[in-house]
Amino acid sequence: MSSVSNPKRLGVMGGTFDPIHHGHLVAASEVQHWFHLDEVVFVPTGQPWQKTGRDVTPAEDRYLMTVIATASNPVFSVSRVDIDRAGPTYTVDTLRDLRAQYGDDTELFFITGADALGQILSWRDHDELFDLAHFVGCTRPGHDLSAVGLPEGKVTLVEVPALAISSSECRQRVAGDEPIWYLVPDGIVQYINKRGLYVEA
């Protein structure tokens, strides 16, 4: 008797995560639930080439914060593919590397917020992206959620509980000696304090 197994459904949540916050975690959790994903892998960027104009926190700190924030969820994991690859981070490379690692029969779902979704046509090799993964765009306060101009059938828009949190605001709050409790997981507040991150805006 032959057994037929369903292909694995893998969510991919790419981000700079400087720092990771509850907006990221809620978006990933909602998409995991509604798309019946077996796992969501968080992929911190190595060199985010479109985030110019400020110094990004060292990759190892962003990686460790992502591990701390996701550790308690059994279907969340963290990948080093982008931080271990030299040069600017392109999602086309992320998806190729994950496909090689997880196998061709794994279905990839790239999870992105409305702001990032609106920029996809400026990403490297954007035509190929839609052959490698299905894209899931999530609502984000202050950004319109629209798939206009993107290939039909390759992008799904989902409404997630809106959290008006950004990494920029978290960094500014720390620099201004304002609290970030409950905007980020407790362990992230403690890690930021321990490492003295973001004291200068």
Ligand SMILES: Nc1ncnc2c1ncn2[C@@H]1O[C@H](COP(=O)(O)OP(=O)(O)OP(=O)(O)O)[C@@H](O)[C@H]1O
């Ligand atoms: N509050 C949020 N709700 C939904 N999606 C979000 C939210 N914050 C970030 N995202 C999405 O998570 C992904 C990674 O975001 P990123 O790490 O750049 O965080 P950010 O808060 O946008 O950072 P920054 O303020 O430094 O630009 C992007 O696809 C982004 O759209």
Ligand SMILES: O=C(O)c1ccc[n+]([C@@H]2O[C@H](COP(=O)([O-])O)[C@@H](O)[C@H]2O)c1
């Ligand atoms: O592939 C690209 O050219 C590209 C350009 C900008 C952003 N991205 C990806 O989009 C995700 C969110 O990026 P960011 O810069 O908003 O943290 C992250 O996985 C990035 O690698 C990808």
